[in-house]
Amino acid sequence: MTSSQPSTVDRAFQSALYDDTDTGLDTGASLLAADSGADVELARRGREFVAAAWRRGWQPADVVRLVRRELDDPHVRLAAGLIRAQAPDDRPRGPRWRAQLDALPQTDGHARMGDRFSHATAVLELYRLLLRLPALEPLDEPRPTGTGHRPESRMLTRIRALLAKAEATGFPEEAEALSAKAQELMARHSVDEALLAAGAPAPDAPGACRIGVEPPYEQAKAALLDAVATANHCRAVWNEPLAFSTVVGFEADLEVVELLHTSLLVQATHAMTKAEAAQRAGGRKRTKTFRQSFLAAYAHRVGDRLRAAARSALADTDPSRELLPVLATRELAVTDRMAQMFPETTTTRLRGITDEAGWTEGTKAADKAQVHSHPQLP
Structure with missing residues (x-):
């Protein structure tokens, strides 16, 4: 043999x-x-x-x-x-x-x-x-609702257009107004989707997606994504070794988190480059600590603005007795899904945030890109 x-x-x-x-x-x-x-x-x-x-x-x-x-x-x-x-x-x-x-x-x-x-x-x-790929938490596709998979809504199309304009403009005030209007529409979109799902024969369930968080300055970028996710009824968990965050939430909210995070990151990079050039013109040489502090401040400040805008937009919808329980139920479902996927998480403190000029300029940039519910369009 x-x-x-x-x-x-x-x-x-x-x-x-x-x-x-x-x-x-x-x-x-x-x-x-x-x-x-x-x-x-x-x-x-x-x-x-x-x-x-x-x-x-x-x-x-x-x-x-x-x-x-x-x-x-x-x-x-x-x-x-x-x-x-x-x-x-x-x-x-x-x-x-x-x-x-x-x-x-x-x-x-x-x-x-x-x-x-x-x-x-x-x-x-x-x-x-x-x-040698390690095992990751499985990301199940969201269960279909009674309405089936719908094509992208007009609301999302409008949001995409507003964010594209905000990224392209060279005028901070215009970018502020456009980003603010986009967040207002996102909040309304989330409420509409919540009510639609609640009325469907087969209630929707939270899903998850992964969004790359690439170096350099990945801690600050992860903080920005966390702020965007939290303001839009989602939760984000950062995997530093593999350079991504997992965002848990309902599908409509996941879509707007991806959109807004990408747009704000583009806007932050533009603002950081402009602020850094001004610093260099004044004789400054070090840039790494400036950039890290700039992006950390930007994420912190934008998070405050996004949460305020989301609260204001929700208040403007005059939540009824029907809506409030729906939102509370969805919040609990997202929290439960995150706990199932990530039973053990730790918090991380941002490192290297030591540059006062970078922090100041990042805060100013975030104020210029601030998000509120009723922007005054130029």
Whole structure:
């Protein structure tokens, strides 16, 4: 009785994936480069790594974000190609997952790079990363309501347009008014969705999404996301090692959190760059502590403004006896979902907030982007 010999792919994996040395990687790549007949099995095994990542709670955007941070652009294209190739074999997914597939970086063919040895090296480096992915909290798609999945509302379209204008304008007062109007519409959108879901035959349930929080100054960026989430009836939990926050809330609120956080981060970066240039013109040289303090102050101040705007917008709706219990029930549902997903969390104190000028300028920028319920449009 004879035993079957390990395949070229098995031998390459044994050398490269379970050995962190460059020598092991070179050995594995050499084996694959010399055997073109191994290509089909190599691609199949890659799809299996992707499927295993999904079982461990990862989603397409999470994988791409990590590959981009840990490796290089060719690896990102390889990962996108693998994810697309695996999709036909995957189980049915919801709209948020499908949107992530649509947003994958474009690839041509099988995203092959350079000669066979270079390509095999990149593939093995990617597989090394996929093999070592830790388990994440699963993000279940929200249960459908009795109304089914609705197309994006006119309200969200208006919100997107307002935020785009706020990001593009060079006038702080105009950005303030536009951002304020957007937050007012967000609060109304949340109330409308809450009442609609409460009246549906199958009540909605909280879901969750992950939003990248990339360095540098990731602590301040996470604080900004936390402020936006809290003001919009969601909760955010930051995973510093993997550079993302998980936001828990109802789908309509998750959508506006993603929109507003992205917009405010763009506005904060613009304001920080302008303030930093003024500091340099005055003879200042150090910038890292200035930026960290600027963004921390911006997040703190914007959080206050967002909460005030949300309270004001809610008051303007003249909450009825019907609405208040609905909002309280949804708040409890979000809290319970977060406790289920993250039974143990810790709080983090922002570090490196030592620059008085940065704090002052960040606060001023947040005041210019302040959010209230009835902006005076210019």
